Amino acid sequence: MNVSIGGSAPFQPSLIDTVTPGVTVALIAGITLFLLNWGREWLTAHLKRKSDAEVLAFSLVNLFDTLISRCADVVDDPLHQDQKTQFWQSTTKTPDVIFPEHVIWSVFPKALQYKIRSMPNKIDVADRNISSLWEYGDGPPEFSDAFEERTWRYSWIGLEACRINDILAKKYGVPILDRGEWNPEARFMREIEKISKRREDEKANTLPQQDWMFSSTTMEELDERHSKLTADLGIAIKNRRPK
Template sequence: MWDFFASDMGKVALGGLIAISGQLLVFLLGWAKESRVSQKKRTSDAQHLGIRIVLALEKLLVDCVRAVNDPTFTDNEGYTRSMVPNPDFTLPQDGDYRSLPTGLMYEIMSLPNKLDAIKEGMSAANEYADPPEYEGYYLYREEHLSKLGLQILPLIESLCDKYKIPTPERSDYYDPKQNLLGHLARIADYYEKRQNAQKNARVDQV
């Protein structure tokens, strides 16, 4: 073998082999560099998308809490009206959501549909609610927006943890989780008392 490389033909072959090896090494080094740059860009893009989603989710959470705590008012005709509008929500349009874990991606991308379903339920509840208080409508609104807000909180936490994003700053006097849980507890207590009252009314009629 060494005799071959010592011959003129072998020297030519060895030179070609060295040239090819050099080109291959340059190619591999270039590919590795591009791969690192591409991976760094994908990571940066995913983190940027994560930040934008966190901000959008935090706004939706705040809007849910505001709607749930709507003080309402009575108009000139004696009807109960909302002072706080119902939440709207749009996800950031440009961004590769496939960079998110599958379960988290599904939960986040399904939020607009969930909010639309709640609004459809509110429209139906409003049609059947008794004026002037429209109690059925406001109970439905309070309950389902509270539940939606509680679903948003762990999504924000998961995104902040995955992409090393600081948790959104909140006032010491503002605890959305406890606030929303308090509303659900109040609603559950209201339904329980109403159910007991209806049972007692049936017993009295017997």
């Protein structure tokens, strides 16, 4: 039964009014399903990334523990004097770092990646500086500057390895190696401070070079003087020839 008031036509819902509720429900359901699937995939990837990072951190801590020990051997090298040549020689080899193959570095933040992956380059730079001093430094028999540079460089490398291990331990829960009373980090720092102070004192006691030791004459002025001197010399030689 249709009831009309005041002669108006009965209310007829439009097509939009009929379809909109169903579309809205379907849209909300689709968005909800998408978010649930995305959240599940994100959580799965996050947990896998965290697990991979923990495994890699454990491997790297073991590798850097070995590096720390080898650096300490270099820093505490007692040296040996060859009885024949009287030259002082090292008794320990400098360390190296070789990372495992197929490492997924992206599980670590970029800053941490750089700290870790730059270590082989730092060792290479250290060895090149030391080799240069062996050849062009103070020379035999003491090779004092080369041995000092060797100690200096590997104290810094060992200290860096200690700090990387601390980061990995705190961030990824890797247990720290129990070294007992031996504290390599403190040992490295003492050696760095000692060498730094000696170098600063040496620099402070070096006599300043006087300004008169350096010529401010430009190359153009030197060329002009050379040309004039050559011309004057030619005239002088010509005038001294017997007539």
